[in-house]
Amino acid sequence: MSAQSLLAPTMAIPTMPSPTMATPTMGAPVDPGMMQTGSFWIWGALALLTIILTLKDKRLPLFGLVLIAATSSFWQEFFGDWGAYVAWNPAFARLPLWGVMPYTTPVKPLFVPFSWGWWFAISIPLLVALVRWLHDKFPTVSITRLAMLTAFPLFLAYQINVEGGSVAKGWWTYDSVIGPALTSPKGRLPLIFPLLLGLWAGWFVALLAQRDGDGFMPHEVRRAIQSRAPGWHRELARVWAMIVLFQLTFFLFNTAPPIIGRLLFGAPSLLVP
16 A cells, blocks of 8 residues: 655655664564564464365364465555554564565564464454354353453453563564553553554454354355355455455554554654654
8 A cells, every 4th residue: 555645755764774783762672583483483383284274174264264364464564553653673684575665664574474474363263262152151242242342352451461562672662652652661652553453353353253054254245155165266265355354454443544643643753754
């Protein structure tokens, strides 16, 4: 996606720092291998498990669908980061083919596609399972209400904890903070962005927790995927439907708001030009 900003002509894009250099505001990141190496291993394990279960059942599991969709959506991270003034620590290894680009945060860590994939592939299906279990116990309560009462606060709490911890470890920082924020020696964490992500997660989980008699989700039913013969063509249609759903809804809930907010009200930034 491209964005047009009235501020852009006045903002110079700085020279990219060395991959081994850390910004003065963040210093050297603490335990960077937790994200750099851990993301590759966890993503790989989930991808392998997806292949095994799909070959066995001739049907992609929910976590496999989300793994593919979330990994394909990673590009939104860097545009949303630009809107939110997120500056990644330059000590992280970078994506090889995506460097400086207008309306994106300058440092683009290599692990981001993998961390997007494994995190959403684990968290979303677990929350879907929780909501469906609760709905079995309390069938008179709507799935949407159950999701907003459980998935939303759980996801929000986790995001605040992890994002706050990541800022404290110097993995990234916010060059400009809007609204209420948590403060640590390494930087400040605005709370509005975890809130938006939590709202999206609650809504997304509610949608995925709903099933028809054959186990198909609403977005699959709308595309008449359930009417196709079982096989790889149907599973590929399910993959595409999940990718479109994830990309569009995540962009509307989480990526577009910070971009629009910065375009309308933001100021120039040295860390995130």
